Amino acid sequence: MTSFYDFRLPALEGGEIDCSQWQGRPVLIVNTASECGFTKQYEGLQKLWLETGHATPDGLIILGVPSNDFGKQEPGTSEQIKEFCQVRYGVSFPLAARSIVRGTETIPLFRWLAKEGGFLSLPRWNFYKYLIDRQGKLHRWFTPLTDPHAPRLLEEIRRVSQRHG
Template sequence: MTTAYDFRLPALEGGEIDLSQWKGRPLLIVNTASECGFTPQYEALQYLWRTLGHSTPNGLIILGVPSNDFGKQEPGSADDIQGFCQRRYGVSFPLAAKSAVRGPHAIPLFRWLADEGGFLSHPRWNFYKYLINREGKLQRWFTPLTRPDAPRFLEEVQRTTFKY
């Protein structure tokens, strides 16, 4: 049976991100873009990373997956994306290389997320959020309209993060 921990992605800065390194930790996977109306969500994602993520030994891992699939809103190079995210929002959580997240060219992780979540979970725009539980299964997904600082989102993240 496949879990989120079975996937590897190219990293934005080169190399590879092996999700198995976070086995047993909850994951929040977000398809991102730098030139989108939802881009300010990076700020709340970074806040979650600082408060529930890297500062907590078994805390939430946030993984951004930049994509140019929607409105061509991530046109830049890896250096452009990294620089923008750090300068504008102080992003320090892991970022994958720019990847396709929909259609026949979608990376395997996003094909798996779509299969696990069903038809409505397929990303239709930037900043879809996929919450993975400690067993590596899709717990819940959220559209871009649900901000990372929305009470219902935070409740679900905290329930997943602090459930042992």
């Protein structure tokens, strides 16, 4: 796999997410969990989705990837995760099915992110953020301490969102 757009993921609601559908769009990938101290970031991610991606045909895509890898903080079924995200935070951005994002059974997307970002980019907790540019390459990554509306994240989103040429 040479770009983010080459990947496919199981979707939370069943079926598959084909990342090639977002070809040419910037993407923010976030490994999420419903019972984490950072779970309130769903609210900021949803707001960011509405501000930068939702209404524009080439705007930022936010992709949540629920994971139970850190503190067993995503123990629910797909239906429970979906209901929690929608009822509690109004999440309308795409969500993958619960996935393994660290260890020997890591899904291919997160293996690729680790290869592209290096050892320090490996998620060590929930709500790591990976910003993909319009060419499908990893631009930057951020730890859970970076809020979805942190100025440095917003500046990097602005940079990858600009069209050149």
